[in-house]
Amino acid sequence: xxxxxxxxxxxxxxxxxxxxxxxxxxxxxxxxxxxxxxxxxxxxxxxxxxxxxxxxxxxxxxxxxxxxxxxxxxxxxxxxxxxxxxxxxxxxxxxxxxxxxxxxxxxxxxxxxxxxxxxxxxxxxxxxxxxxxxxxxxxxxxxxxxxxxxxxxxxxxxxxxxxxxxxxxxxxxxxxxxxxxxxxxxxxxxxxxxxxxxxxxxxxxxxxxxxxxxxxxxxxxxxxxxxxxxxxxxxxxxxxxxxxxxxxxxxxxxxxxxxxxxxxxxxxxxxxxxxxxxxxxxxxxxxxxxxxxxxxxxxxxxxxxxxxxxxxxxxxxxxxxxxxxxxxxxxxxxxxxxxxxxxxxxxxxxxxxxxxxxxxxxxxxxxxxxxxx
Amino acid sequence: xxxxxxxxxxxxxxxxxxxxxxxxxxxxxxxxxxxxxxxxxxxxxxxxxxxxxxxxxxxxxxxxxxxxxxxxxxxxxxxxxxxxxxxxxxxxxxxxxxxxxxxxxxxxxxxxxxxxxxxxxxxxxxxxxxxxxxxxxxxxxxxxxxxxxxxxxxxxxxxxxxxxxxxxxxxxxxxxxxxxxxxxxxxxxxxxxxxxxxxxxxxxxxxxxxxxxxxxxxxxxxxxxxxxxxxxxxxxxxxxxxxxxxxxxxxxxxxxxxxxxxxxxxxxxx
Ligand SMILES: Nc1ncnc2c1ncn2[C@@H]1O[C@H](COP(=O)(O)OP(=O)(O)OP(=O)(O)O)[C@@H](O)[C@H]1O
Ligand SMILES: Nc1ncnc2c1ncn2[C@@H]1O[C@H](COP(=O)(O)OP(=O)(O)O)[C@@H](O)[C@H]1O
Ligand SMILES: [Mg+2]
Ligand SMILES: [Mg+2]
Numbered sequence: 001x002x003x004x005x006x007x008x009x010x011x012x013x014x015x016x017x018x019x020x021x022x023x024x025x026x027x028x029x030x031x032x033x034x035x036x037x038x039x040x041x042x043x044x045x046x047x048x049x050x051x052x053x054x055x056x057x058x059x060x061x062x063x064x065x066x067x068x069x070x071x072x073x074x075x076x077x078x079x080x081x082x083x084x085x086x087x088x089x090x091x092x093x094x095x096x097x098x099x100x101x102x103x104x105x106x107x108x109x110x111x112x113x114x115x116x117x118x119x120x121x122x123x124x125x126x127x128x129x130x131x132x133x134x135x136x137x138x139x140x141x142x143x144x145x146x147x148x149x150x151x152x153x154x155x156x157x158x159x160x161x162x163x164x165x166x167x168x169x170x171x172x173x174x175x176x177x178x179x180x181x182x183x184x185x186x187x188x189x190x191x192x193x194x195x196x197x198x199x200x201x202x203x204x205x206x207x208x209x210x211x212x213x214x215x216x217x218x219x220x221x222x223x224x225x226x227x228x229x230x231x232x233x234x235x236x237x238x239x240x241x242x243x244x245x246x247x248x249x250x251x252x253x254x255x256x257x258x259x260x261x262x263x264x265x266x267x268x269x270x271x272x273x274x275x276x277x278x279x280x281x282x283x284x285x286x287x288x289x290x291x292x293x294x295x296x297x298x299x300x301x302x303x304x305x306x307x308x309x310x311x312x313x314x315x316x317x318x319x320x321x322x323x324x325x326x327x328x329x330x331x332x333x334x335x336x337x338x339x340x341x342x343x344x345x346x347x348x349x350x351x352x353x354x355x356x357x358x359x360x361x362x363x364x365x366x367x368x369x370x371x372x373x
Numbered sequence: 374x375x376x377x378x379x380x381x382x383x384x385x386x387x388x389x390x391x392x393x394x395x396x397x398x399x400x401x402x403x404x405x406x407x408x409x410x411x412x413x414x415x416x417x418x419x420x421x422x423x424x425x426x427x428x429x430x431x432x433x434x435x436x437x438x439x440x441x442x443x444x445x446x447x448x449x450x451x452x453x454x455x456x457x458x459x460x461x462x463x464x465x466x467x468x469x470x471x472x473x474x475x476x477x478x479x480x481x482x483x484x485x486x487x488x489x490x491x492x493x494x495x496x497x498x499x500x501x502x503x504x505x506x507x508x509x510x511x512x513x514x515x516x517x518x519x520x521x522x523x524x525x526x527x528x529x530x531x532x533x534x535x536x537x538x539x540x541x542x543x544x545x546x547x548x549x550x551x552x553x554x555x556x557x558x559x560x561x562x563x564x565x566x567x568x569x570x571x572x573x574x575x576x577x578x579x580x581x582x583x584x585x586x587x588x589x590x591x592x593x594x595x596x597x598x599x600x601x602x603x604x605x606x607x608x609x610x611x612x613x614x615x616x617x618x619x620x621x622x623x624x625x626x627x628x629x630x631x632x633x634x635x636x637x638x639x640x641x642x643x
Binding site: 019134135136137141167168170173174178219220221223250251252253272274275276279280285287288337340341 | 388389390391420421423426475478479505506507508529530531532536537539540545557592596
């Protein structure tokens with residue numbers, strides 16, 4: 001498809017610069033350009049554009065977004081700004097824009113923005129799911145990987161995993177990826193990124209084109225390079241990139257797990273049944289989350305390796321927790337570890353197992369919750 | 374004990390969770406007592422420590438209380454007041470449990486832990502330390518202070534092995550004497566399709582010791598609160614004893630490292 005583009009940019013020099021980028025790309029035709037939004041609104045219809053680039057560094061232009069979408073119902077609107085701002089991003093999407101692009105941009109960034117936002121648009125509201133476990137070996141990474149796949153397949157919408165288990169992130173191994181860029185680079189560069197450029201730090205998963213993964217650090221010492229504030233900015237930006245953001249966390253309470261939980265719409269507490277003191281640990285962790293006024297809705301306990309994996313067992317665990325247990329997963333050690341060993345996940349391999357069914361049910365519940373909002 | 378003589382710090386560490394650190398730390402302490410040593414076991418799994426759980430101890434004080442006292446009463450601080458005795462049929466060792474409240478756990482400081490361990494070194498032949506599976510500032514400081522580090526691994530699935538390899542490489546990069554780190558494999562015959570020789574090749578050295586998988590005795594030990602080396606004779610308790618014997622026969626490794634806590638990060642990159 002050919003794009004007919006209208007560009008609105010107040011700064012004369014920037015207008016030239018962006019124009020020449022757009023003109024240089026095959027399949028894009030720059031039909032008109034304006035310094036004033038009012039001119040574009042009044043005159044642009046002549047050209048029947050299907051893509052509008054609107055400079056929002058001019059504050060009044062923000063308020064004109066609905067007029068643009070009214071005047072050009074057949075066009076996608078991308079906003080241009082010289083710096084990224086999560087609040088602005090949410091605002092423009094609510095107002096009807098498809099996405100947000102930092103200027104100046106390169107041809108490649110521009111094409112990727114159109115590709116990413118053109119179809120489904122930027123996420124106006126996303127479900128951010130943080131996965132917390134008191135101790136390690138809870139089955140958390142296994143859960144995140146399989147649930148993300150299930151969400152991607154069932155919803156057809158964008159799903160992003162952030163592997164924030166900073167020292168020992170396993171997500172890359174689970175999906176058999178060799179990341180060039182990881183969370184360390186994303187956090188390092190975030191100041192200069194926009195959703196589009198951040199998107200390229202997330203790796204594509206072969207054969208699942210709406211699932212992407214920001215992998216963990218390659219060496220545990222790199223974890224020191226991840227500061228909380230820019231990490232939070234990465235999460236916020238990811239929220240505008242994906243409908244579902246799943247964050248795998250290191251065990252226990254630490255700055256990263258706490259801040260991810262704070263940013264989440266839902267925090268899953270995960271523990272693996274092992275005949276030890278895991279229920280006790282979960283209860284203690286739950287006590288901390290009770291500081292949230294809305295903890296009753298926001299915190300979701302999950303137990304893995306539950307045998308027998310029956311509803312009675314889930315109810316028993318709920319009584320032990322004094323809190324409803326959201327999901328239980330059966331003991332599927334061989335299935336899930338073989339899948340992780342091969343870089344292929346369990347749900348994809350074999351649906352119809354209790355493990356896959358329970359993951360799929362959890363995904364349905366999450367998708368349902370999103371639709372309710 | 375001679376004046377000023379400082380005891381051995383034996384730390385159990387891993388880079389994967391649930392590999393048996395706590396179980397091995399407990400049994401190491403218990404077996405050292407059987408060999409006649411005066412032993413204290415310290416739980417540095419601050420948030421979700423299991424030492425007191427596994428030993429069924431009702432402790433009055435924790436590490437948090439010790440830290441508080443050490444801060445407010447610098448002169449008169451005596452760590453012994455905060456220890457709980459674990460006894461079984463005439464054998465006994467001391468335990469400093471992890472903080473009872475998570476808020477307390479979050480506020481434990483590394484210098485306070487170093488100070489407390491140093492005091493314990495003056496009172497005990499062995500201070501056995503249980504840790505968490507992370508290269509935290511505190512774990513690194515404790516490893517610096519340690520005489521010997523048992524780096525525990527299991528071979529179950531690929532991510533765990535990746536983390537064992539990364540952990541080994543990272544520990545090696547800290548510049549300790551090779552002898553200070555003992556790579557021990559736990560649960561060796563548990564279900565897995567991965568060949569041990571391949572893992573040893575990846576790690577670049579053979580396992581110092583191998584402990585078998587013994588699900589039922591391990592479970593029972595936790596259920597009854599009695600260390601395996603006290604209560605039962607099975608393949609696991611036998612190998613646990615053998616491991617401790619190998620440790621105590623070595624005189625050359627009794628010297629404590631005195632290097633301070635420098636940023637591990639710097640160490641790795643020079
Ligand atoms: N050799 C073994 N054979 C069978 N079971 C074992 C063995 N070693 C440990 N276990 C069991 O594995 C589980 C985990 O052990 P443990 O709690 O000691 O691990 P850990 O490394 O301290 O875990 P964490 O990192 O969560 O503190 C326990 O249920 C324990 O009984
Ligand atoms: N439902 C389950 N039943 C049995 N074993 C499981 C289950 N989920 C995960 N595992 C296994 O437990 C181990 C730890 O899983 P992982 O997802 O890496 O946990 P974490 O991320 O909490 O450390 C792996 O060997 C994995 O294959
Ligand atoms: Mg994990
Ligand atoms: Mg432990």
